Amino acid sequence: MQVWRVFFCSKMNTSLEKLKTTAANITEEICSAKLTTASDREAFRIRFLGQKRGLITHLFKEIPHLPKEDRRFAGQLLNALRKEAQTTLDSANQNPPVDPISLSEIDLTLPGRRNQWPGSRHPITLALSKITDIFHRMGFTIAEGPEMEDDWHNFTALNFPKDHPARDMQDTLFIDEQSPDQPRIMMRTHTSPVQIRTMMAGEPPFRLIAPGRVYRNETITYKSYCLFHQVEGLVVDEGITMADLKDTLYRFARAFFGEDVKLRYRSSFFPFTEPSAELDIWWDLSDHPDGGRWMEILGSGMVHPNVLKAVGIDPERYTGYAFGMGVERPAMLHYDIKDIRLFYENDVRFLAQFQGIPG
Ligand code: DAH
Secondary structure, eight states, X not given: OOOOOOOOOOTXXXXXXXXXXXXXXXXXXXXXXXXXXXXXXXXXXXXXXXXXXXXXXXXXXXXXXXXXXHHHHHHHHHHHHXXXXXXXXXXXHHSOOOOOOOGXXXXXXXXXXXXXXXXXXXXXXXXXXXXXXXXXXTTOEXXXXXXXXXXXXXTGGGTOOTTOGGGSTTTOOBOSOOOTTSOOEEEOSSSTHHHHHHHHHSOSOEEEEEEEEXXXXXXXXXXXXXXXXXXXXXXXXXXXXXXXXXXHHHHHHHHHHOTTOOEEEEEEEETTXXXXXXXXXXXXXXXXXXXXXXXXXXXXXXXOHHXXXXXXXXXXXXXXXXEEEEXXXXXXXHHTOOOTTHHHHOOHHHHGGXXXXXX
């Protein structure tokens, strides 16, 4: 509490000047009073307005000792002072400030709450980081590209013929209106355009993966969704052969699915690779009549010479391989998830099950 000179009633010395000074000091103290707690407010009431020892009450008793001509003014002054103290107190009682918790009131030795869920990594993030980690250890760098693409990067440069069915509305989410003189803009249907963008921006050798989201105009079911993730791979250098590709993919599959995974490399077709092949893994299923089944996990092949030409790389000097894998399917196999839609619903009961899984 503020220190001030209390006007004391020595009858001899009572003067209006003294009364004014004391009243000013009291006003100052009223204005700066801390009225946070109920006991602060009660102390304030007793100090200024108390019937017995209240300072203002006390001052009123001085009035008869003042010279006659000053008494009227002194009365007005003290009434105003009392009113101010009363209003300050009333408004503090009506809107008491929130008690700040002082450190001394917190018991820092209490044990923490155990049942709080600190969040977990999404299973797609977990699968992606496992995949990128494996390729990182094999010397691959990471490239990125836009999710909105034009027809040239998504299709033409990748050697898709003009009438290829993948360009059809069935598969591609176009985001513009078709017009005869405008190239079409779309959500990328695969991560392969990142191959084109990276090769356009640099010089061989290339050794990279490109993880990212891709979009398809698919009917949503337990096994397909309009958006999913892929990891693209590209290696271009002098003397790259299909043996390098197969070696890399087998190493990857063993690192991801386990050393004893059963693999099958089966020939296939993609416009941007020649020859092309797909990698299947054997999935044990106890309730399946054959004890399990082959699951395709990625497409791959030797980069088609037309693709190299489209990006200005001499196919006589350089060769390369590429691959592209989905992320959702291996993640579903790995974590035994039966419905792809669970990945995108953000249901905490689903997500919480991935707590503590190292990525
Ligand atoms: N882009 C293909 C798809 O979305 C996957 C793919 C296949 C990528 C073969 C490749 C590849 O790079 O060589 O189905």
